[in-house]
Amino acid sequence: MKNNDWKDRLGVVFSTNPDFDFQEENETQDATLPPQQQKLRLRIEKNGRGGKTVTCVSGFVGSDNDLKELSRMLKTRCGVGGSCKDGEIIIQGDFKARIIDILKQEGYTNTK
Numbered sequence: 001m002k003n004n005d006w007k008d009r010l011g012v013v014f015s016t017n018p019d020f021d022f023q024e025e026n027e028t029q030d031a032t033l034p035p036q037q038q039k040l041r042l043r044i045e046k047n048g049r050g051g052k053t054v055t056c057v058s059g060f061v062g063s064d065n066d067l068k069e070l071s072r073m074l075k076t077r078c079g080v081g082g083s084c085k086d087g088e089i090i091i092q093g094d095f096k097a098r099i100i101d102i103l104k105q106e107g108y109t110n111t112k
Contacts, residue, residue: 032062035107042096042112054082055096057089077102 041059046052057074060067071084074091078098082091091099103111 032066036109038062038108038110040103040108040111042099044094044096052092053094055091055094055099057091057099058087060087060089073106074099074102 038061039059040057043056043058045054045056060070067087067089068084071082071089074089075082078091078093078095080092080095082089084090100111
């Protein structure tokens with residue numbers, strides 16, 4: 001028996017074919033590269049943030065959970081807040097030198 005749950009088919013155009021079988025496309029997560037192969041880039045931003053300075057870490061290749069875990073570790077070690085969205089870690093304040101040191105201790109050798 002087919003699974004006829006309508007919630008699984010939201011956004012699908014109706015078909016009159018009685019043998020139509022909706023195939024769901026599953027998004028695959030990128031495999032997280034080891035720390036030595038990550039090419040992380042840091043930059044200081046001030047634009048569009050009400051004059052506040054933030055440190056942005058970009059270039060992480062991997063799953064969202066691993067990115068959130070790295071973000072949590074950086075925020076804890078720096079003792080500040082921040083966020084993690086769109087594949088980028090945002091740390092409140094100017095902590096570029098400290099974050100580079102922390103990432104190098106954790107094995108992220110290709111960090112600038």
